[in-house]
Amino acid sequence: MIKSIAHRRVLLPILLLLTVAVVAASADAEPKTDRDGQTVVADIRSGKAQKVPTAKNREVTYAGVWRGCKFVTLKYHNGTYKFPDGEVVEVSENPDPLPPKDKLDKDGKDCVDREPTEAEINAMRAEINARNAPARPPGAPPFDLDAERAKERRAS
Amino acid sequence: MGNRKRWVRALIASVMLLWAMLVPQPATAHAPEYTKSGIMYGEPGFCVHGAVTQGHSWHSIGTQMSNCQNVVSTWHAQYQEYYKVRPGDYYGRYCFYEPERQSNNQQSFSKLYTWDIWYWCNDGGGVNVMLTVDSWQWSWDGRAGNPGWKGNAWRPATSHCHCP
Numbered sequence: 303m304i305k306s307i308a309h310r311r312v313l314l315p316i317l318l319l320l321t322v323a324v325v326a327a328s329a330d331a332e333p334k335t336d337r338d339g340q341t342v343v344a345d346i347r348s349g350k351a352q353k354v355p356t357a358k359n360r361e362v363t364y365a366g367v368w369r370g371c372k373f374v375t376l377k378y379h380n381g382t383y384k385f386p387d388g389e390v391v392e393v394s395e396n397p398d399p400l401p402p403k404d405k406l407d408k409d410g411k412d413c414v415d416r417e418p419t420e421a422e423i424n425a426m427r428a429e430i431n432a433r434n435a436p437a438r439p440p441g442a443p444p445f446d447l448d449a450e451r452a453k454e455r456r457a458s
Numbered sequence: 459m460g461n462r463k464r465w466v467r468a469l470i471a472s473v474m475l476l477w478a479m480l481v482p483q484p485a486t487a488h489a490p491e492y493t494k495s496g497i498m499y500g501e502p503g504f505c506v507h508g509a510v511t512q513g514h515s516w517h518s519i520g521t522q523m524s525n526c527q528n529v530v531s532t533w534h535a536q537y538q539e540y541y542k543v544r545p546g547d548y549y550g551r552y553c554f555y556e557p558e559r560q561s562n563n564q565q566s567f568s569k570l571y572t573w574d575i576w577y578w579c580n581d582g583g584g585v586n587v588m589l590t591v592d593s594w595q596w597s598w599d600g601r602a603g604n605p606g607w608k609g610n611a612w613r614p615a616t617s618h619c620h621c622p
Contacts, residue, residue, distance in 0.1 A: 397578065
């Protein structure tokens, strides 16, 4: 009987404090925002974060990659991962491998390393933006990157 | 008396347990990160704060609403261009363009890239280059009178040395 009372006196405060700790910890369980990139990458690779399905129309993103004398279109996959603490992270993963440089440029001439022209960059941007086709705010016209950049140049 | 001792021991143990559970542990050391956030110049009504962070083998982008004079604007966009700068060069060489990404009415969005920019900038091994990210952000101002995308940029946003 005495032993039982003694056990209760020892165990009860522990249980009480454990309960407080668990409640406090769960109250703090809203998604954290301080997980840095390197930690996220490590946690995804170690399986701590669970992959959740990504919307079909958001599975891949196309990008324009300069390959010495012409642009090539490459893609990466968009993944969504959820951590045990509730944080959800969108990631870019599995980028296409960089293809070897072509021997010929888009005009059939020898491919010589150079920088892209403004016209080539603009054409590539238009093609990539159309291919990825983002949603628009209600009433907003298509996002005209060239016009915005021209405005920016004027402002500076 | 013996019970009181046990009580005290149990209390101390519980407090230590509580401490271990609730007090954040020191962060482990990480490789240096290269970060830039904010904008060089903002137009009136501009209300997007952007950030790019770069480490080796990963980088991340993000935008969020902040300092917003334009309370109806929650849509914002961000896009990036990536360059490599060889030692002694002033200008970067073009690597790739990433399309605009829009918030779809969210207050903030971010994306982590689990791969090194070098993967799409590689022009041969054994060279030192600085990999830089230029970044632009816009917010949509739908108010009557002067609707349009408002925003600006900073460049280069971040860089890190890709050194063999």
